[in-house]
Amino acid sequence: MADSVAPLLDVQNLHTHFRTRAGVVKAVDGISFDVAPGASLGIVGESGSGKTVTSLSIMRLVEPPGFVAAGRILFRGQDMVGLSEREIRRIRGSQICLVFQDPMTALNPVYTVGAQVAEALLAHQDMDRATARERVIELFQLVGIAAPERRVDEYPHKLSGGMRQRVTIAMALANEPQLLILDEPTTALDVTIQAQILDLVRGLRQRVNTAVLLITHDIGVVTELCEQVVVMYGGRIMERGTVAQVTADPKHPYTMGLLASMPTRAIRGQRLAAIGGAVPNPLRMPPGCPFQPRCLQAMDVCGADPGLRDPGDGRRVACWLY
């Protein structure tokens, strides 16, 4: 991660916790990463890793009983954690935008898609409705919606899943945000439609200089879209580096296990290298490394937090092996 350019987003030691009757769940437990202007970072993890809570924390969308317990989220140098609801609304939807997995959660079924995208424009920009409509048609063109003059007057239920996701991406791009957070943007879509959407986002990144933070469980999707990757497990960062480093030569035993679990033709007829056991109960996380109960290389020292270490090639690995 380049030091020369001031990061657009700089997450420092973020802790997001949830108070439950059974105790405090540390969904995000001290993570740090940054995204340079125009760069792309993928956060990969399985369910319960804390990846989605991370994106919600950045957007200040964590609701009680969840709260940011510690840490700073600097966006263009300004700490998002301390901002008032009014101030955050000026940033959310204009400078940082979020695209969710299920476009129907982001679209209101009783308004036309055109009206909803126009709403996003009118909330942050001074323009009249006719101009907004023109702009929406342009945005629909940009995201590859055919016959946009007609589509703007349609209701969400009339559109296919892929088309709806294009609408939410158009909405997210309406105010030319500096940071686009994509949370499992293609998980609900079929593979040929996923390819269309990934191709769209790649093309958009070349035309508009938006930084992308991609949250996903699918490393394959990260390789399509990102230069940098963070691997999360149990609310912590296990490994952080370039996509090429991490996928070609994973260093953390969890990353290695994850990549070895992927079924590929090269290992047809052989057993998959499954990671034994299951994700620990978030209320009873082990001390030190959260992965140690499932790790084949666990040592006595793993009961203590290894911190992020440099294995010698500039990346960061949270493991005592390095």
Place this chain on the structure above:
Amino acid sequence: MSDANPAGDVLLELCNLRTWYPAGRGVLGRNTEWVKAVDDVSFTIRRGETFGLVGESGCGKTTLGRSILRLERPQSGQVIFDGEDVLSLPPSRLKQVRRNMQAIFQDPYGSLDPRMKVRDLIAEGLVVQGEMRRDERDARVAELVDVVGLRREHLDRYPHEFSGGQRQRIGIARALALRPKFVLADEPVSALDLSVQSQVLNLLSDLQVEFGLTYLFIAHDLSVVEYISDRVGVMYLGRIVELASAEALYDDPRMPYTQALLSAIPGSEQATGRKRIILGGDVPSPLNPPSGCPFRTRCWLARDVCRDVVPPLREVKTDHFAACHFADEF
């Protein structure tokens, strides 16, 4: 691998299977419109093999699986299981045949009754078939929890106390209780995290060897299907458009849809060096499918003949079938 299998070793044969749903009525109350969820599907599954079925949502793969088990009522065609047509069996005989045909579903949350203990969930099929004494049943259930990698102390717990992977193990134990010959596995790992998915795939492979099972493995994840299947069928708009051994299909797809599908796997461009094909548009509505070839509206090779003539699923190489007029030209 199955290529040494003689033709006589077919366990399941589908002949011109059609499962259509009525979708509209004309003035005389007769059905005028149909959703052709499964439309003229014929193929065989050999004893002991894993037959993978892939396709995108709405292609009819789940309906096809359910039609085989007679959980849907096909319009016409035959499902010949071990020499008997499942679709024309009387109820008493169907119950006997069904013990040999079991299913594992995607959602281990939705397919297990939350009020039943694991013990009773696994034993349910045995109770329904009703030919075992209680102590025999208990012994079978205890054996099954071992086989699927659960522990005996789990028997008196309820489904909500388990993780997704463990619940899928319960579902697998349930399916195996009657010692079936054939298991329909409909998206059995798609709700699971990668690290748990690999455990369940390994388990399914072990059980296949141990009990001589034949699988129909339905999934949208192309990598999983490639890994686990001996032969693979690709569905599009209710039809099988390509069918071959996993190697042949993934190495040398002959139907343009299959080519596009495989090229769309994330990361595949780097892995295979094959150029990505981005398809335009969406899958057409099964209510109003295109004339001729169902894929022609998105196909970059479509010509006039594709609009006029439905391409039959024909053998383009030994044991490699494709439904494309131009399958020989690639």
